[in-house]
Amino acid sequence: MAERGTTFPLWEVFIRSRNGLAHKHVGSVHAADATLALQAARDVYTRRGEGLSIWVVSSASIVASDPVDRAELFEPTGSKIYRHPTFYEVPDDVGNL
Amino acid sequence: MATTSVTVAETPHAAALLRLADDALILGHRTSEWTGRAPMLEEELALANIALDLIGQARALYDAAGALLGLTEDQLAYLRDPHQFRNALIHELPNGDFAFSISRLVLVSAFSDLFWRSATASSDAVLVAIAAKAEKETAYHLRHSAAWLVRLGDGTPESHRRAQDAIDALWPYTGELFEVDETMVAAGVLPDPAPLRAAWDNTVGETLASATLTRPADGWMQSGGRQGRHTEHLGHLLAEMQVLPRTHPGATW
Numbered sequence: 188m189a190e191r192g193t194t195f196p197l198w199e200v201f202i203r204s205r206n207g208l209a210h211k212h213v214g215s216v217h218a219a220d221a222t223l224a225l226q227a228a229r230d231v232y233t234r235r236g237e238g239l240s241i242w243v244v245s246s247a248s249i250v251a252s253d254p255v256d257r258a259e260l261f262e263p264t265g266s267k268i269y270r271h272p273t274f275y276e277v278p279d280d281v282g283n284l
Numbered sequence: 285m286a287t288t289s290v291t292v293a294e295t296p297h298a299a300a301l302l303r304l305a306d307d308a309l310i311l312g313h314r315t316s317e318w319t320g321r322a323p324m325l326e327e328e329l330a331l332a333n334i335a336l337d338l339i340g341q342a343r344a345l346y347d348a349a350g351a352l353l354g355l356t357e358d359q360l361a362y363l364r365d366p367h368q369f370r371n372a373l374i375h376e377l378p379n380g381d382f383a384f385s386i387s388r389l390v391l392v393s394a395f396s397d398l399f400w401r402s403a404t405a406s407s408d409a410v411l412v413a414i415a416a417k418a419e420k421e422t423a424y425h426l427r428h429s430a431a432w433l434v435r436l437g438d439g440t441p442e443s444h445r446r447a448q449d450a451i452d453a454l455w456p457y458t459g460e461l462f463e464v465d466e467t468m469v470a471a472g473v474l475p476d477p478a479p480l481r482a483a484w485d486n487t488v489g490e491t492l493a494s495a496t497l498t499r500p501a502d503g504w505m506q507s508g509g510r511q512g513r514h515t516e517h518l519g520h521l522l523a524e525m526q527v528l529p530r531t532h533p534g535a536t537w
Contacts, residue, residue, distance in 0.1 A: 195324070216326050219435060226428050227326035230333050 197246040198224040200231075202238035210242050221245075287533045290355055290363045298352040299370065300468045301411070302360070303510060305345035306371035309361060310518070311392060312338030313525055317379055330428060334389070337421040341414065348410045362529040366519045367512040374457035376509070376518040380450065383436050383443065387450035389429035394487045395461045395480070396422045402475030411473065430491045437495025448497050459505025 195217040201210035213232050218224035224243040233241070252260060264270070294302065316335035322328035346357035353360075374392060379385045400422055403415035436447040462481055468474040492499050508514070528535065 217324060218326065222431055223435070226330065226431060230330035230428075231326055234329070234333065 195219050198228070198243045199246050199249060200228040201242040201244070202228075202232055203240040204238055205236070210240065213237075215246060216243070218243075287363060287530045289365050289368070290359045292353060292355065292360075292364065292368055295352060296465070296467045297408075297471075297473060298349045300465055300474055301345050301349035301352070303370040303372075303465075305342045305349055305360070306369045307375050307392075307396075308338045308345060309342035310369070310371045310521065311375040311388075312336070312342060313521060314375065314377075314379055315385070315389075318385065323382055331385075334425050334428070337418075337425065341418045341421070344414045344417075348408075348414070351410075358529065362526045366514050366522055369509075369512065369514065369518060369522070371509050371518075372457070372460040372463075373506050373509040373515055374454060374460065376515060376521060377454075377457070378517055380453075381446055383446035384450040384453070386429050386432045386436065387447060387454055389425060390433050390491060391451075391454055391458055391488060392461070393422050393426035393429055394484050394491070395458075397426045397487075398480045398483050399475060399477070402480065406474065407472035426487075433491055433497075434495045437492070437497040444496065447495065451492065451497055452500050455500040455502075456504060457506045459502075460507050460509060463507065463510060 196219075197215050198218055198221075199215050200213050202213045203210045216224055216227040216231055218227045221243065225241060228241050228243050232238070292298075292302075312335045315331055315338065318331040319328060319335075322331055342361070343357055346360045350356050350360055374388060377384075377388070397419070400415045400419040404412055404419065406412050406415065433447060436443040438444070462477045462484075464477055465474055469476045489499055
């Protein structure tokens with residue numbers, strides 16, 4: 188949209204919904220600074236009553252794992268099914284666990 | 285035009301509601317004109333949200349005025365001619381550049397924020413209900429537009445120049461916001477705008493100072509919108525806004 192290209196930095200948006208306990212990542216916005224990023228997040232992501240609290244984090248501040256490392260980081264867990272709590276017998280009285 | 289305009293037998297109370305409704309509708313329409321043209325997607329949605337807040341306020345106010353006048357909100361919005369509109373002139377001025385639209389939102393929202401807060405003590409129960417909702421909306425309009433104005437004024441030489449030009453051009457239109465309707469103030473329907481002036485001066489003054497912008501001197505002030513004497517811009521705005529319901533009366537989606 189911007190004729191001269193947008194140079195505003197990117198911010199990641201996290202919203203805590205009405206019934207949710209944790210803030211969840213919902214997307215990102217461009218904004219010049221933190222104050223406007225918070226307002227942009229409000230205007231873009233809470234138009235339909237989605238949230239009661241917003242966090243914005245500068246995208247540059249997020250340290251992410253490299254997709255190239257996926258095999259060494261995550262595949263070793265695939266063979267360790269004993270880590271899943273599926274070997275316990277759940278008493279009937281407990282219901283949904 | 286296939287549909288003729290309605291005749292409005294304005295009582296003082298209905299006229300007071302129409303002034304507020306027309307302010308909200310005309311500024312809401314102007315703000316909606318940014319849709320598809322805003323400098324970035326985020327601001328496009330922000331301006332569209334503000335426009336929808338204002339049009340929502342206008343609907344409730346037209347509904348209240350219409351109950352006194354025997355007319356519907358659609359008749360009041362779509363079937364009156366420019367001289368029947370009672371909005372203050374500042375709302376109908378063309379959007380200009382982004383700095384102009386933002387500056388207008390600051391000057392107008394700084395007033396309506398105070399106005400709606402005071403109107404929650406009105407003797408008109410319907411106006412109290414509208415004010416309770418509008419107060420929260422305009423508080424955000426002010427917060428958002430003031431944040432932008434500070435960044436434009438304290439930004440680049442070009443953004444500073446554009447913001448100062450906008451404030452200078454808009455200043456003579458601010459006096460009309462404080463014109464008093466003595467009958468309705470005495471009846472307790474409308475808050476007296478005079479005591480709001482100091483708080484408005486304070487908010488606007490602080491915002492301009494943060495924005496490194498110069499507050500213009502109070503000189504001669506524009507007037508006439510409340511009596512239906514408008515700029516040439518209102519007719520063009522209404523032509524676009526009213527063409528569909530006037531050409532196809534009763535059309536629905």
